[in-house]
Amino acid sequence: MSENRVQFNNIVQNQLPSYVRDEFPLISEFLKSYYQALEFKGAPIDLIQNIDRYIKIDETTGLGDSVVLLNEISASDTTITVDFRNSITGTDGFPESYGLLKIDDEIITYTGKTNNSFTGCIRGFSGTTAYKKEANPENLVFTSSSRTLHESGALIENLSILFLKEFLVKTKHQFLPLLDERPLTEGLNQNLFIKQSKDFYLSRGTQIDLLKFCLGHYIIKMYL
Secondary structure (H helix, E strand, O other): OOOOOHHHOOOOHHHHHHHHHOOOOOHHHHHHHHHHHHHHOOOOHHHHHHHHHHHHHHHOOOOEEEEEEOOOOOOOOOOEEOOOOOOOOOOOOOOOOOOOEOOOOOOOOEEOOOOOEOOOEEEEEEEEOOOOOOOHHHHOEEEOOOOEEOOOOOOOEHHHHHHHHHHHHHHHHHHHHOOOOOOOOOOOHHHHHHHHHHHHHHHHOOHHHHHHHHHHHHHHHOOO
């Protein structure tokens, strides 16, 4: 049974003395917004509070990387509908609220979602779009964006799973030596493959045997 963890932004106003809430009503709203910015999926407090979950393979595989925009949206639209014809999962895999989306060059967050749409969208947002800058791999990429029109069929990227992908890279490096930097076949159950990797390596023998196997597989694919 999964454990529900209360976010501080949902209870912060109840932690304030009554005279503060009565005389300074905007204080609770300010603190709520402040903690929301730190507790959305992938934000600092979220990572600290849920690190025990995020290091598990079940959390880092089978992620919803992207979906496709169904209808054209203007710069002022606050509802984004996804195309179920190109994604049977819809919005599954995206955070329930305050996730980060990227359409073309615009970053968007939202306050809620349905099976096939994101609602209460806040347009022209800012956020981390990559964990490694091309020229300086030790630095992440933080981007600001502006509202703009997007055409039907545009890709909606899930920026909220960037950190989970980094955890997956570390896991593959640990459990899949010599294969950790190779992209796994699309459609492969990565969860099961990584969990059963010990049997795979035992069947291949030494690292030299595995290297020969990988090289042979690569050469064969070149000629197919």
